[in-house]
Amino acid sequence: MSADSAPRAHHSDPAPGITPVVVRLKLSLLRNGLKQSAGRRAAYIGSAVAVLLFTALLLIGLIALRGHAHAASLVVLLVAVLAAGWAVMPLFFPGGDETLDPTRLVMLPLRPRPLVRALLAASLIGIGPLFTVCVLAGSVVSVAHGPVAYVVGVVGVVLALLMCVALARTVAVANVRLLTSRKGRDLAVLSGLVVAVGAQVVNFGVQRLGTSGLAQLDGPADVLQWVPPASAIGAADSASEGAYGTAALQLALTALAPAALIALWSRHLTRLMTAPDGSTLQAADTRSGERKSAGLSRLLPPGRTGTVMERSLRYVWRDPKTKAAWVTSLAIGLIVPVFNALQGTGSLYFACFAAGMLGVQMYNQFGQDTSAFWLVAMTISSTRDAYVELRARALALLVITLPYAVLVTVLTTALLDDWPKLPEVLGLSFALLGAMLATGAWTSARFPYSIPQEGYKNVAPGQAGLAFMAILGGMVSAALLCAPVIAGTIWLNVSDGGDRWSWLLLPVGAVYGAAITVGGLRLAAPRTARQLPEILLAVSKG
Amino acid sequence: MTSGAVTGSAAVRVRGLWKRFGQQVAVAGIDLDLPAGKFIGLVGPNGAGKTTTLSMVTGLLRPDQGSVEVVGHDVWRDPVEVKARIGVLPEGLRLFERLSGRELLAYSGRLRGLPGAEVDKRAAQLLDVLDLAGAQHKLVVDYSTGMRKKIGLATALLHNPEVLFLDEPFEGVDPVSAQTIRGVLERFTASGATIVFSSHVMELVESLCDWVAVMAAGRIRAQGTLAEVRGDAPSLQRAFLELVGAHSRDTGSHLDWLGGGTAR
Numbered sequence: 001m002s003a004d005s006a007p008r009a010h011h012s013d014p015a016p017g018i019t020p021v022v023v024r025l026k027l028s029l030l031r032n033g034l035k036q037s038a039g040r041r042a043a044y045i046g047s048a049v050a051v052l053l054f055t056a057l058l059l060i061g062l063i064a065l066r067g068h069a070h071a072a073s074l075v076v077l078l079v080a081v082l083a084a085g086w087a088v089m090p091l092f093f094p095g096g097d098e099t100l101d102p103t104r105l106v107m108l109p110l111r112p113r114p115l116v117r118a119l120l121a122a123s124l125i126g127i128g129p130l131f132t133v134c135v136l137a138g139s140v141v142s143v144a145h146g147p148v149a150y151v152v153g154v155v156g157v158v159l160a161l162l163m164c165v166a167l168a169r170t171v172a173v174a175n176v177r178l179l180t181s182r183k184g185r186d187l188a189v190l191s192g193l194v195v196a197v198g199a200q201v202v203n204f205g206v207q208r209l210g211t212s213g214l215a216q217l218d219g220p221a222d223v224l225q226w227v228p229p230a231s232a233i234g235a236a237d238s239a240s241e242g243a244y245g246t247a248a249l250q251l252a253l254t255a256l257a258p259a260a261l262i263a264l265w266s267r268h269l270t271r272l273m274t275a276p277d278g279s280t281l282q283a284a285d286t287r288s289g290e291r292k293s294a295g296l297s298r299l300l301p302p303g304r305t306g307t308v309m310e311r312s313l314r315y316v317w318r319d320p321k322t323k324a325a326w327v328t329s330l331a332i333g334l335i336v337p338v339f340n341a342l343q344g345t346g347s348l349y350f351a352c353f354a355a356g357m358l359g360v361q362m363y364n365q366f367g368q369d370t371s372a373f374w375l376v377a378m379t380i381s382s383t384r385d386a387y388v389e390l391r392a393r394a395l396a397l398l399v400i401t402l403p404y405a406v407l408v409t410v411l412t413t414a415l416l417d418d419w420p421k422l423p424e425v426l427g428l429s430f431a432l433l434g435a436m437l438a439t440g441a442w443t444s445a446r447f448p449y450s451i452p453q454e455g456y457k458n459v460a461p462g463q464a465g466l467a468f469m470a471i472l473g474g475m476v477s478a479a480l481l482c483a484p485v486i487a488g489t490i491w492l493n494v495s496d497g498g499d500r501w502s503w504l505l506l507p508v509g510a511v512y513g514a515a516i517t518v519g520g521l522r523l524a525a526p527r528t529a530r531q532l533p534e535i536l537l538a539v540s541k542g
Numbered sequence: 543m544t545s546g547a548v549t550g551s552a553a554v555r556v557r558g559l560w561k562r563f564g565q566q567v568a569v570a571g572i573d574l575d576l577p578a579g580k581f582i583g584l585v586g587p588n589g590a591g592k593t594t595t596l597s598m599v600t601g602l603l604r605p606d607q608g609s610v611e612v613v614g615h616d617v618w619r620d621p622v623e624v625k626a627r628i629g630v631l632p633e634g635l636r637l638f639e640r641l642s643g644r645e646l647l648a649y650s651g652r653l654r655g656l657p658g659a660e661v662d663k664r665a666a667q668l669l670d671v672l673d674l675a676g677a678q679h680k681l682v683v684d685y686s687t688g689m690r691k692k693i694g695l696a697t698a699l700l701h702n703p704e705v706l707f708l709d710e711p712f713e714g715v716d717p718v719s720a721q722t723i724r725g726v727l728e729r730f731t732a733s734g735a736t737i738v739f740s741s742h743v744m745e746l747v748e749s750l751c752d753w754v755a756v757m758a759a760g761r762i763r764a765q766g767t768l769a770e771v772r773g774d775a776p777s778l779q780r781a782f783l784e785l786v787g788a789h790s791r792d793t794g795s796h797l798d799w800l801g802g803g804t805a806r
Contacts, residue, residue, distance in 0.1 A: 307652040311638065318640035318681070371635040374602055375697070378630060379653040381621040533604040540635065 018110065022118035026125050051127050055134045062138030072237045073221035075139035079160065080230040082135055086164040087171050089128075105273075112273075116266045123165040136160050139233050149239040152247055156232030159254045163229045166261040173268045200332060204339045226250065228257035304385070308392035313399065315368070321451055321458070322368055325361060326400075333357035334408055341415035348421050354408035355429040358401040359436020359478070363471055365393050365444040367451050371540035377532040387525035390444070394437045394517060405429045424489055424502045427509025431485040434513025435478035438520020443470040445528040450541035460541040481516055485509050552611075553578040553705050553736040554599060559608035561594050568594040570760035571608070576738060576753070578613070578705075581731045583747035584740040585778075586757035587786060592740040593633055595757070596709050599738075600630045613704055626654070629698035631691070633709035633740075639683035643674055643693045646682055647700060654701045661700070668696040673722055688719030695723060699730070706730065708739035712746060724750070744779040754778070758786040 065071045105115070123129070140153030225234030235250035300306035315322045333354035340346030366373050380386050409429055413422045447470035450460035459467040489505055492498035528535070556574035560567075569591045576582050586592050597603035599610050601617045601624065609616060615623040638646055644665060651661030669675045672692040677685065682693060691711055698706060711727075712720050727750075731737055741747055747754060748768065755765040763785045764771045768778070775781035 302658075304653060304655070307649055311641065311649050314645070315638075315640055369638070372638045374630075374632055374635045375638065375650055376653070377602065378600075378625055379650070379655075381625045533602060536602060 018114050019118040019121050022122045023125065026122040030126070048127055051131055055131050059134050059138040062135070062142045065142040068142075070217055072143050072225075072233070073217040075142050076221045076225045076230045076233050076237075077217055079136065079139055079233050080224045080227065082132060083160075083164055083167060083229050086128075086132070086168045089168060112266055112270045116262065116269065119169060120162075120165060120262070123169060124161070129161065129165065132161055132164055133157065136229075136232070140236050143233060143237040143240060145240040148244070149236050149247075152239040152251060153232075153236035156229075156235050156251060156254055159251075159258060160229030160232040163254070163258040163261060166258045166265060170261050170265040170268065173265055173272055200335050204335070204343070207343070226253065228254045304388045305392040305395065308389055309396040309399070312393055312396035316396075316400070319368075321453065325458075329357040329361060330404065333404070337408055337412040338415065341412050346412070346416065348409075348412055348416055348418050348425050349428070351405075351409040351412040351425050352429050352432050355401070355405040355433040356436060356475075356478075358397070358404060359433050359440060360471070360475075361397055361401075362394060362437045362440025363443055363474060364447075364449060364451070364467070365390070365440070366448045366535050367444075367539045369539065370451065370453060371536070373536050373539050377536055380529055380532060383526045383529045386528040387521060390441050390521050390524055390528065394441065394521065397437065398433075401433060405433060420499065420502070423506035424492070424509075427505035427507070428482075428485060428489060429509070430506075430513040431482050431509040431516070432478065432513070434516040435481040436474075437517045438481065438523075439474040439478045441517075441520045441524040442527075443474045445524045445531065445535070446470075448535045448538040450539050463538075463541065466538075485512055551578045552576060553580075553613060554738065555609075555611040556595075556599065557609045559595070559598060559610065560606045561591075561598060561603070562606055567760050569598070569605075572757075572760075572762045574755060574762060574765065576736070576755070578736050579731070579734050580736060580753040581727070581751045582736065582738045582753045582755070583751035584738060584755050584757060585742065585744065585747050585782060586740075587742060590757045591760040592757055593709055596707055596738070596740055597632070600628060600632075600707050601625065602630070602632065626701070627704045629701065629703035629706045631694045631698045631706075631708045631711055633713065637682050637690070637694060637697070640681055642679045642681055643669065643685070643689075643696075644678040646693060647696055650697045651700045656701060664700055665696070668699060671722075671726060672696055673719075687714040688716050691715050692719060692723060695726065699726070703735070705736045705738065708737065710741060711739055712741065712743065744777070744782055748772075748778040756782060756785050 062075065065074065068074075136157040140150070140157060144150050144153045224230045225237070231250040232254045235247045235254065238244075238247035238250060300309050316326050317323060333356075336353045337346060337350035340350050341348075366376075369376060376389065380389060406426065406429075409422065409426050413419060413425070447466050449463040449466045449470070451458055452460055485505070485508065488508065489502075492502045492505065552575045554574060554576040556572060559569055559572050559574075561569040572591075572595065584592050584595070594603065598605045599612070599617065601621060604618075609618075611617070612624050613627055615627075617624050638649065641649060647665035647668065648658075648661055651665065652658060656664075666675075669678050672695065674689060674692055674696070677689060682690065685693065691714075695708070695711065698708070706727075708727075711723060715723065727737055727739075752768055753766070754768055754771045756763045756771060772778050772781045775784065
């Protein structure tokens, strides 16, 4: 790094002191981590050995890849994934590296520029950077041919490593700012969901790759070879092919990225250490007006029904736990049927997944209220009140679920081009949705449990068995309740000329679903009205 | 021990009320007669069973045994009559925190079946009087403790109840908000309504209440007018300490090294 601002009174070191101090601090922290307990030491050494072995294997694999037709695409993607890993790591392990949290240094009289330099140097120590260097070096070896390519590669490796480290630091600092505000903590709850949905996408991606080969990678790699730090590998690859202009451009991009990141990080850092934290700023934040609410309430029915629906729908958007549950259901309800259809392996009946996933939201309705359920309990004084309350919650759910289930079913049908089956699958979806709402209402009254508001857990300690029983039992009962419609579908499909009558399943399924929902609500209402204090007790543990 | 023998105009009548949590007896068979139209304080040390008692009286917690009548109606047999007539501000339970203060009032008023226009009118006035008008569009989750108590009080008052139950309404509240709450409560009792509130701050109870019930270890130690319960003691604090048997602990001789500034 360049020696700048600091006065040159001491001829040897332009920034006396803090870089070595912080580096030594990092080393001490690593060493002290080992000292804490025998178990921890064993775990640390074990994982270090595992990582090193994995690194070695990966390195051998990468070198063996040399000369393979799609080697460049593969390693470019690999480096992009590695960088993504550096970006998300501080979000999930904020306590993993104590030097990552600059607020610990806030009381010390340090200037931003030397501090940035020192923290960056400290970041380069550890198993993570070692692993990264190995992967980067291996990647260069697998694509580079000729001395120029190797020179470009070595420069690229250094720049890419710097970028990874700066990326992690920038994200960590931005994260500290986020986590001190309520909005940020809400986001943290949602980030678990990104992983859940992302895993689904990756799963389907890998399946697809398995069926159609490495050539699939060329498309994304063509783009990623221009995105730092993967562009470092792109540069080495271009240099091997003699495209020196392209290589120079890619290398320049790779150099630009860490510079920009370090500038951004340093700005964030200065602000973080001099400005009040988010929780203080929150008080000054004033919201203006109720944006869409007035319009929303005008569309809803009057009385308790509309009031409860409005509150439920607001919570889908505003409450992080409810929002996370909904987004997961919506995403998985779409991904499973549509991705399967895209691969040609799917059946149209998978479209019922959407109805099933969204119906789950009816479960544990009162747990979603948390202990604020007392406000509801104070206004339920008869079975009728309880029935209207539960019905309104089911209606709020249907406002989203019904169009969504239809959309997913039609989309899946279009992808599979199997239009004659559309009515029966829709009918089946409606019946399933009705059964889920019915069992959901009943289990809400019979097996309520608390949803902790902080953290990733969706069940309060000690209530996991209850939650499991409610959801699993409810789903099995829902499937059983649907049995008549399922039986009808099978019968019409196997009998001669049954296809002519299969459209009947749409009205039959819809009516059956509606009837079963009303039945479930009627069964759940008296129990809810009788058990208000018990429900309140059960949902107040979070 | 005194008893308020005015059974005719009792706002709350409790007979033989018990609640156990496992081995722990939280409320051990209490009888209470709280007169209507009074500002009533339920006082006692932490863990005396005040919150448990108020939860059972308001129908939020099922008692193991005993009966509760509010304005002549049994809380468990006749919830329709009771729930419409009472307002509650519980301690330690959440509100719907992802609603704004104004939305919370609109929601709870409409849940109680009040006409929408009336709810909005009352909500606007309550927000104004409780000094929450500036924060009415902020989510309750971003409210401070004092603001939370005030919006909870507004929720409890919205349907103009006959009896108001407040569990520790001044706990953690700044002096300005406390004064606002106090003003609203005094205006409310002046109109003939009954307020029952729990607290462990004796000075507060002494200055606000005209009727007091003292609770300790799950039992009622005394109930009656302020003068009756205070008896000969110079203050309610002293009378209370004698009632709960906590007056004779001497801390004088043990910490004799404390103070003096010698720092050793």
